[in-house]
Amino acid sequence: MAAAKAHQRACDLLATQRPLTVQEREFVLRHWQESQNSTTVTTLAGAFFTPLDLAKDLALYVSGAVRLIDLGAGIGALAWAAYRNMVAGYLSPPHVEIVCVERNPEYVAVGRRVLPEAEWICADLFALPDDLRDFDVAVSNPPFGRTPRSGRGPRYTGRCTEYHVIDVAADLARRGVFLVPQTSAPFRYSGTPDHRWDRSAEYLRFAQQTGIVLEFNCGIDTAIYPGWRGVRPTVEIVTCDFTERRTSRELRLPPPDEQGQLALLAA
Template identity: 50%
Template structure:
């Protein structure tokens, strides 16, 4: 494990002890594990680009999720899926729980995830093999995928470039009607987070991705994620929350030329929108094993 402060190391040990318990965890215990189980507990996390989603960023993305059947690609230990299950909101509205499928190739993360979301279907597999697994169609695909030139087993069927996040999005387009993703700002076709105003901007690789796949990514509700940069562990990436309605994907021959494009909109920045949950939560006490 990478060097941690004494406090962080002790919290990780407590989280690992909770995961090892031979019983279901309470909601508060699950939150503790999500907040304190360190991705650096596995030696390959840097090579794999595995950095877990900060909780408030996961809540922002969850606003974009809809439908009853959700798939989380590169799920880690389940922070995004746990947040996007909308557990209390669906209970409040007398809706059945969402069906959630989590795909993660690191078996250590899968073992933790099964304690966090035992009701989900956890699949330990390479994300690039998912289209061959016969999982059916999903309402929404979500992901905080590894960023950039991460080693991979192959290519998505419609994209051959070097950015791993684009391969994951291309796979998502084969599985779901809609997608919501956390990706590096440079990979988004717009600049918003931490910027004085929203503007469309595509670098050459982004334009190539659009041309090869026909996928158009957009800003969705428009979240400024820059306030969360210091809440990642070990990194502080500049990211955007981007969405795509895959059902409205244009034909491939309608994609733009693979040249950088910039369009500026000098509009006032809207206030940061954050989800408000007015649902009573259970009074559970966090208990650690003796």
């Protein structure tokens, strides 16, 4: 009952003609529920909106960026958190450019109210305009696993949609920050007592086909964040530098220490 009332309040805010305040935008991001709208089929779309507090921590990795693209932006939680981070601390905020790509027009309509500062493109991320290039950073909470998709990445040929999205992002930006299933990350950190590297066969296939290596973050345990709606996915934040590609020989090297512990945390 409380969730339904909060959702209705979010809808009422979206229906107003005036610009939304910062507090109102965040209220919408926290409480607008895609499952309450009959035109949206969340499970088929693979869309699970990022909890806002998790989005704010992920946005730590956009510092210094001026041009950012959010692939599969939903209603804009990642883009909103990134925007706030990119202009924070400036008396005269620098000009930033944020592009949000989302194929669901209902999500785009909400996103344009939440983050009108961004350019919203209602399009399939596997069929993007050719002029979308040279971004500082790409962010995404992509659909996970074998969800339906219209296309594939330029190099990766496997089954995981999240890897296809990262492969697309590699041609758009210099670096990337992504929220992926823990099984798709090359490490286990969030919600686990034994932090370790764990590179699956599918991850190695992705890395060998693309040259992209997914790296550890600064120690964000995503298991502490409530706010997922109707699901409780186990996820990790991964980062990558798209300007550096690894060879197949480098990718076959064993984990950095024999115990499988994250050397970064042990340091």
